[in-house]
Amino acid sequence: MESGDGFVLRIKPKMGVLNREQARTIGNIARDYGVAQIDITNKANVQIRGVRENDIAKVSQLLADKYLLDESTVLESRRNIVVNPMLLLSGLRSKADLIYTQLVNALDDYDHLITTPAKFSYLIDDYENPLLEKVGADIRFEIFPQSENTKVWLSFSGNRITATRVKCLDLDGAVALAIAASTGFFDSGLERHQFKDWMIEYIDNAHLWLAAKAQQVNEKNVSCVNISRNLNEHYKLLAHTNKFTYVSRRFGEFSATQWQEVVDTMARVELDELIVTPHRLLILPRSLDKSTIDNFQKQNASSTMDLNIYACPGKPSCQSAHGTTRVLFDYIEVECGALMDGTVNVHISGCQKGCAHPGRSELTILVEPEGFRLGFGKSARGVNSELLSKSELTLALNKLRDQYTHNQLLYKDAAEFMDALVPQEKNVPA
Numbered sequence: 001m002e003s004g005d006g007f008v009l010r011i012k013p014k015m016g017v018l019n020r021e022q023a024r025t026i027g028n029i030a031r032d033y034g035v036a037q038i039d040i041t042n043k044a045n046v047q048i049r050g051v052r053e054n055d056i057a058k059v060s061q062l063l064a065d066k067y068l069l070d071e072s073t074v075l076e077s078r079r080n081i082v083v084n085p086m087l088l089l090s091g092l093r094s095k096a097d098l099i100y101t102q103l104v105n106a107l108d109d110y111d112h113l114i115t116t117p118a119k120f121s122y123l124i125d126d127y128e129n130p131l132l133e134k135v136g137a138d139i140r141f142e143i144f145p146q147s148e149n150t151k152v153w154l155s156f157s158g159n160r161i162t163a164t165r166v167k168c169l170d171l172d173g174a175v176a177l178a179i180a181a182s183t184g185f186f187d188s189g190l191e192r193h194q195f196k197d198w199m200i201e202y203i204d205n206a207h208l209w210l211a212a213k214a215q216q217v218n219e220k221n222v223s224c225v226n227i228s229r230n231l232n233e234h235y236k237l238l239a240h241t242n243k244f245t246y247v248s249r250r251f252g253e254f255s256a257t258q259w260q261e262v263v264d265t266m267a268r269v270e271l272d273e274l275i276v277t278p279h280r281l282l283i284l285p286r287s288l289d290k291s292t293i294d295n296f297q298k299q300n301a302s303s304t305m306d307l308n309i310y311a312c313p314g315k316p317s318c319q320s321a322h323g324t325t326r327v328l329f330d331y332i333e334v335e336c337g338a339l340m341d342g343t344v345n346v347h348i349s350g351c352q353k354g355c356a357h358p359g360r361s362e363l364t365i366l367v368e369p370e371g372f373r374l375g376f377g378k379s380a381r382g383v384n385s386e387l388l389s390k391s392e393l394t395l396a397l398n399k400l401r402d403q404y405t406h407n408q409l410l411y412k413d414a415a416e417f418m419d420a421l422v423p424q425e426k427n428v429p430a
Helices: 020-033 053-065 073-078 085-089 093-109 171-188 192-205 208-214 231-242 256-268 290-299 328-339 390-406 414-420
Strands: 006-011 037-040 046-051 081-083 122-126 137-144 151-158 164-170 245-248 253-255 274-276 281-284 309-311 346-349 363-368 371-375
Touching: 006 053, 020 037, 020 046, 020 053, 020 256, 037 256, 046 053, 073 093, 081 085, 081 093, 085 093, 085 122, 085 231, 085 274, 093 122, 093 137, 093 171, 137 171, 151 171, 151 192, 164 171, 171 192, 231 245, 253 256, 256 274, 256 281, 309 328, 328 346, 328 363, 328 390, 328 414, 371 390
Parallel strands: 081 122, 122 137, 309 346, 346 363
Antiparallel strands: 006 046, 037 046, 037 253, 137 151, 151 164, 245 281, 274 281, 363 371
């Protein structure tokens, strides 16, 4: 994929996992052939930026030698599967792996179709302890951990809150229905945004729907824990409970040196597995000593809300961007003050594509050629407010900050305050 600073090479770690040599290879390529920058995306992909066109063949071979590329570019384009990283650290890993493997095999076997809808994706989560509630997907699998025979809840089109749910199936039935539905949709030739309506009609007509109804699990008997709005605090709790160490950088942006330090740490403590998450951080599946953790945190000069802020690279890295993006956040953090408590999703987008965060955010700032647009509870594509100069944007953010400060005791957190600004838009398309 060509960009403003050269080509971007996207790597899709299988199940979100890299072994140590794979991780080392990625760091070496970024240092030797790119601009020494590695980005983690909201789909748990790894991107190497700034590769020169005449180096692509050599770099691709280096990646292939470490099994970081699929055998075919067609499968590579279809294999958009996001996995809850906590499943990989639990007894449910084998079940998640089974779903993942069956999906990949089915997509690979579906060889009569040349292309599939761009970014059509699947997601595998834990029903009782969901971590990917706000991560959108076309088809979602949620595994019931406590069921005697493995059950999977299937839903489609949206994040966990907005998705339309099918019934609960056994594992094989859920995968079969997902594959039948997605391949049937691919054959229809429709666009991705038409999937939801198509799926509703498919479910109504499919005999599998009857099987789904017959195997329904009573949802009332399953406790569902909603994750904290503050992802950073939530990961701290998970790390303590599950005994792992996580490393984050603002916007998921690692320098080649920072990446290499993670790999060197893996070698030092004899770890051979690195988990890449859709929240744009890395997980080392072991608790490390305090000095190592302190060193990681010292290098990370980010605020407490790393995991709730999103921004594409912007200019000059991206040709589609209308201006700079990531450097704006320091300014926004100052102007918003108390609003930046770690619970508010902030998205700064260089254009309406909204690549860094396709869904809604409590606060969205769209960069335009001649200014900015401000949106509440909107995706970048949905922001259509009046154009603001930088001074007008500052005034608007200050007003928002002051309004929250004066009424702070009325709200649980800043995100609840932001939600209250747009109650009439809850059912309006993003």
